[in-house]
Amino acid sequence: MSVESGHRDAPRELLELYDEAxxxxxxxFxxxxxxxxTAEDLTSDTxxxxxxxxxxxxxxxxxVPWLIGVARHKLADHYRRRHARGSVALGAQPPAADPPAPRATAQGPxxxxAVLAQLPEHHRTVLALRYLDDCTVGECAELIGRTVHATETLLVRARRAFRSHYPSPEGGPS
Known part of the structure; x- marks a missing residue:
């Protein structure tokens, strides 16, 4: 806060927060x-x-929490733009049998x-919004510009893809 005017100097606050944030x-990202x-571009945009x-x-x-909120919106905008350009083929995954329930992450975050990094962008995005950002399915749908039903379907496919890439206790994919 500026002593002379009694008003916050938000640009200076942001500059002081930059190294931490x-x-x-x-x-x-x-x-x-x-x-x-893409992560660098979205960080810059944020x-x-x-x-x-x-x-x-x-x-x-x-x-920092406010900046993460801005980042979440930038990621959703990025996802919407890619989807609008048709570069994300959501129907490309063949249907698969339900894999076993997810294992506890005893092997670590x-x-x-690493498993998330192997997944297609639309799977990473919806899983991150739902499970890392703790968004409801409705919030996920709104952020990625899809219907709730389409988002539920996408989440099912994304979870299957995640499970199929997650290493088994013996060391290979399950």
């Missing part, structure tokens, strides 16, 4: 995109949007991250 926001260039918001007359609080 950058790895968190970038990490958010790398776990969800699997593509370094901070540009944050600076635009910081310059408004009544800026939001400049915090790095295994789960």
């Amino acid at each position: 950058l790895p968190v926001v970038y990490g958010y 790398t776990r969800r995109c699997g593509d370094r260039a 901070f540009l949007a944050a600076m635009d918001a910081a310059r408004k007359p009544a800026p939001p609080p400049m915090t 790095n295994v789960a991250d």
